[in-house]
Amino acid sequence: MQNTELISIEQRYEVGLYPKRPVTIVQGRGAHLWDAEGRMFIDCVGGQGAANLGHSHPALIAAVQDQAARLISCPEIFHNDQRAAYLEALAAALPFPARIFLCNSGAEAIEASLKFARLLTGRPRIVATMRGFHGRTFGALSATWDAKYRKPFMPLVPEFAHVPYNNLEALAEAVNAQTAAVLLEPVQGEGGVRPADAGYLEGARRICDEQGALLLLDEVQTGFGRTGKLFAVEHSGVIPDMLALAKSMAGGLPMGAVVLHERHGTLPGGAHGTTFGGNPLLCAAAHAALRVMQDDDLPGQAAEKGTWLLERLHALASPQVREVRGQGLLVGLELKQRVQPYLSALLERGVLALPAGPNVLRLLPPLVIDYADLETVVVHLAEILR
Ligand SMILES: Cc1ncc(COP(=O)(O)O)c(C=O)c1O
Structure with a gap:
């Protein structure tokens, strides 16, 4: 089928939530994507951060095929070999000793981390940041800043506050004995590709410690190599209480996690859960993805x-x-005009890229992209x- 036919079928049956580009992607390899008519694109969307490994990585294909033929479903009421092996490998790769809750997406990881923070502290308040983006479920949306995401769904979860990012004075004023957690991205992604200033995460850690609040880092977009370290927090020496992970965790398959510092111990049985969490197919994929990230030094x-x-x-x-700003291959160009016409012009030239807010052009290529493709993008x- 041609691009236009496929587009009209989607338009007929979808609920219409996603403003889409007029292209139907049917195949990928590395940092290249092809549409239904065989046209190739250089991918600087990278599955919105889910394709750090590149498309159709052979190690991922093999892991998924093998595990699909062996066992796909195994809920967390049972133990499982793939889950055990992956948990051990991920724990060894983390910058601090931790226990791990496995789930299915970024919003779910944020949702769980917010619940865990209230559970562990017995406090209600969450302090998040202006321009922060954490997902669209009610808890995650309550932490997300932009009114365009929040307004139609009011009232949201109570006891959330937002302070300016990279402003420790405002953070210190907002955090108090009622604060369960401070939630931050080490680089704000959707909010315009804004890296934390030197000392910001350290300051946030100190403020949390002074008030007995937890520090939650949202590494859904920055995790798994994107910023030049396996986790962006490693650019600082900061040890958070929790990391929320997702996107490239399982090489592009839907998976998320909350990494909870070992010092918090275990959580009460039954306090939270999800049917697909720790699914063997996803664990096998995530383990293969982690090996590629480590072996190929992504x-x-x-x-x-x-x-x-x-x-x-x-x-x-x-x-x-x-x-121009960024960290690793999370790169933004803040334009003086709206970004949309520039994204369309790039698409016409065979380059797919993302916005990050109304006037930031974001480049989020698979980390395996080669210099020749990057040069073409720059040209x-x-x-x-x-
Ligand atoms: C920093 C951050 N947190 C959370 C999310 C939500 O993740 P998901 O779309 O998997 O629910 C996103 C998605 O873009 C994100 O960039």
């Missing part, structure tokens, strides 16, 4: 390529660009931003 690749890309983008010195950006 964080190191993201660091090197990200440094190169940021330098090349700074050198563009385009009058249309207000600022097209130079032309459209001239």
